[in-house]
Amino acid sequence: MVRITDRTRITVRRARGPAPAPLPLAVTVPQAGAGAQLKHTFTLAGDGRAYLGPHTGDLSDAATYAAFRRAYDDLKRLTGIEPEILAHDLHPGYLSTQWALERPLRGSLSSTTTRTWPQSPRSTGCGAPSTASPTTAQGLGDDGTLWGGEILVADLSGYRRVGRFATAPLPGGDAAVRHPSRTALGHLLDAEALGTPRPSPGLVRRFTDLLDPAEVSAVRAMVTRRVNCPRASGAGRLFDTAAALLGLADAVGYEGEAAVRLEAAAGTTHAVPLAHKIMRLGGLWVYDSSSTVADLLERRASGEPVPHLAAAFHLTLAHATSGLVARAVEEGAPRTVCLGGGCFANGRLLVEVRRRLRAQGLRVLVGGEVPVGDGGISYGQAAVDSRPGREGEVSGHVPGHSGTGPGDP
Incomplete structure (x- = not known):
């Protein structure tokens, strides 16, 4: 396929x-x-x-x-x-x-980096040192957290992590993958604190009022007590969050369905990117997704159409990804970039990310023979x-x- x-x-x-x-x-x-x-x-x-x-x-x-x-x-x-x-x-x-x-x-x-640099088959296959940008779901990293949305410098003998997306809890673990509304609640309630104010209670209620009160209460308790809430930084879960907040997916029947719906809603619509911030933390460049989620809620509350916001979300992730890569390259990372991860099966995201990376003068590779x-x-x-x-x-x-x-x- x-x-x-x-x-x-x-x-x-x-x-x-x-x-x-x-x-x-x-x-x-x-x-x-x-x-x-x-x-x-x-x-x-x-x-x-x-x-x-x-x-x-x-x-x-x-x-x-x-x-x-x-x-x-x-x-x-x-x-x-x-x-x-x-x-x-x-x-x-x-x-x-x-x-x-x-x-x-x-x-x-x-x-140690499955779903990170090993998921960039063109990176390992070309045999060249490269900057791998795997925008993917989740996998256990060497620090014990669920990685995803990573920027790594890699070759066939190892890797060095230089950037990532912010983390958020997955209430119920795998259950959150099947219920994007849970992932969205995890982001709203306990996204990694990187200085961005959380969305106002009023904006949060506009979303939670549409959900089963018992489910919201259960998830809130899980997040507060940090019970069965592994933290993850994958872009796939961020897609789930955006789809849920836009009313496109509450529960899904297959992995990636929420992202498929979000891409379909975006189509070729032109849009202005959502707010996004990249900061330095613990020696890594980190994309603060809380600013994006907050802006998505605010613009939705103002009446902006769902297709515009779906398109804006894709543009925002493209800006964030290319921004992380740019900072890595400025610090000496190779100028060959390998894009890996299930999110790059998303045509809109792939085109937007590649366009921005090429504008930086970078060589961009993506899996043509390997999934x-x-x-x-x-x-x-x-x-x-x-x-x-x-x-x-x-x-x-x-x-x-x-x-x-x-x-x-």
Whole structure:
């Protein structure tokens, strides 16, 4: 399944046609990537080739998990690749991680940045130092929080985190993904305090009055007590928040549905971006999304049409993302930027971000053969450097780079 946006091919799911054709990938020993939990794939790599396994979907389903294990054994037999190294997600709750840790291999790589730089398959595939901008949902980072919306300097041997989106709680964890209104409440009640005043109680009530009072009370208690409220910085959840606040999605039937509705509402409408702020915090550049959420509520209350606000939200995230990258490049990050993450299947966001990055004179790459979202994670994992002495955990740091790298213009 592919999408053509502004003459650019984006692979959403590698299915009939592209699969199972091998992709080039230079590895020193046969190895594999176990993939993530959602939109799951696995990858086998050896002899200069990588074979991306079939799209198996959500591993929490027993039949899907069984299909993954069968497909892995089948592809090993067909390709003759017997991995010596297996890279996997850091999250201990993912079945792909548990499966990987049970494999009788010589070593395994704990991919500390899955859904961050391994989700930028063009970054790892091109072999060039690059600035990865994965605007994605969520995944466990090396600091124990759920990462997403990251700006990283990365190559095949490691990464360095230089920017991120602000965090907010996910009330109920996965339940918040299925109910965007919960994600929106998390942002309104306890978004990361970065100096932006919270929306006024009156603006918040305009939203909460539309919801089930019992649900609002339960979520408020969870957030206040910080019970089952993991904090996340993913752009996917910010899309969910905007869709909920605009009345486009209260509950969804599939992951990404709220973002799809928001993109459809935006269409090609021209709009003025919402408020946004980038600040320095703890050695990182951070996008303060609270200013955006507050402005969205204010402009909605003033009567601005939903399509205008949906378009404004896309423009705002493009400004914030390109602004984070610009600051990273000013500090010496490579001028090749790899866009990865499910949000870049959104045509409006992709076009707006790429336009602004190119205006900065940067080279921009996006997955054309490997899925741009979670389906591409396993390919990135398999590309992790496996030179002797690296069979342990992948380093969270990459040596300092100059402003340019191999392949940069």
